[in-house]
């Protein structure tokens with residue numbers, strides 16, 4: 001799985017939902033991009049750090065039964081696409097809810113959780129998941 | 135640009151080929167194609183190999199050199215190139231071969247596709263497949279390939295574009311054809327209920343909605359159209375071979391119920407060939423997951439949005455239904471899906487159909503056929519249109 005250096009590089013995005021905003025056209029992106037695909041050259045070196053809204057709605061989801069080795073202990077778990085309130089679509093696990101009660105349109109908010117670990121002595125990876133809004 | 139012809143085609147059995155190595159199957163497919171073209175082999179001046187992940191499946195890189203060597207081309211020192219584009223590796227290798235001949239750079243080209251998946255366990259195999267999605271922002275978040283397509287399926291159902299039964303019927307269609315294909319991994323027809331009741335992989339998709347893990351290889355021989363008759367009486371013309379890309383991650387798209395890459399590649403292909411979807415008699419579409427095959431039939435323009443499901447469910451996609459026959463090989467689900475081989479195997483099937491050598495599953499009077507090969511969740515797409523001469 002990922003190395004410690006890689007884990008460290010990904011912290012801004014995975015812990016704090018940090019993306020990018022293009023100063024030329026105002027479009028926002030997650031994860032971060034060093035260039036706006038609409039403005040291309042005009043945006044290079046100018047992209048601004050952007051903090052994605054932590055609340056949103058479930059756009060679609062799946063309950064995963066055939067799970068990867070790293071997520072074995074969570075089986076089954078729910079993975080979804082969340083449309084945040086600032087209109088960014090992203091993929092994350094949906095937690096703190098019975099899989100049967102997840103539905104499209106459900107209100108959710110980002111929470112920091114353990115994503116997986118590298119085995120008994122390995123690095124534990126943290127990142128965002130989404131849980132139902134209180 | 136020169137017109138390009140397919141003058142030979144070959145495919146191995148697909149399935150769990152425990153007794154065969156990557157080299158065995160890769161070389162076998164090439165030899166079948168060379169034999170089919172009536173070549174001695176010395177005419178070949180370049181090799182293109184579609185292969186997704188030999189590095190992880192069998193711990194072997196430098197696949198171009200390996201296949202060239204074991205196919206007996208090492209002493210001729212011909213160029214051999216391996217192409218990787220996830221599950222679209224084979225189809226894009228085909229397009230590279232077509233461009234090499236069309237440009238005049240090479241005259242007789244072998245395009246092969248091969249994957250040996252069963253040397254690793256199923257969990258490792260799935261993890262390798264998941265890496266064709268965005269590893270950092272999808273797979274690491276817990277999204278498997280099956281779950282990404284399951285999320286597409288859920289949206290499809292939610293938006294009223296297809297029912298669960300219609301989606302499942304893509305698998306029934308594939309198996310009905312697989313029963314007629316001696317090289318298919320599964321050669322048995324199945325009932326809709328079996329798909330609906332199969333063990334859950336990623337809700338709403340079950341085991342029978344998903345292509346199996348397979349070993350296998352396929353190959354075709356290309357040459358300029360004006361030289362094709364020197365080798366065969368039955369050449370197939372490559373009317374178009376196009377390619378398109380999209381964002382790596384599915385969530386970056388405006389829509390997840392249609393792949394823009396497929397639509398673009400199809401649009402470019404129909405323009406190049408000066409044809410329209412109504413000219414197509416037979417199509418091989420990428421159905422690693424049932425929903426993917428259904429969506430493909432719509433994105434290619436073979437059916438209007440929201441109409442393909444009914445066609446699959448009612449059997450209009452069967453080889454003898456008199457409409458556009460879809461996945462007469464059995465598709466990825468029943469023929470099998472050795473990743474790098476799939477795109478080339480699709481070309482082999484369409485070539486067989488338009489030259490009239492598809493045996494028990496022959497689509498009557500098929501002149502034009504097309505193939506769609508996809509990588510990731512549609513981040514790579516390639517479409518080819520073939521014409522029987």
Ligand SMILES: [Zn+2]
Pocket residue numbers: 022023024025026027036037038039040043
């Ligand atoms: Zn911009």
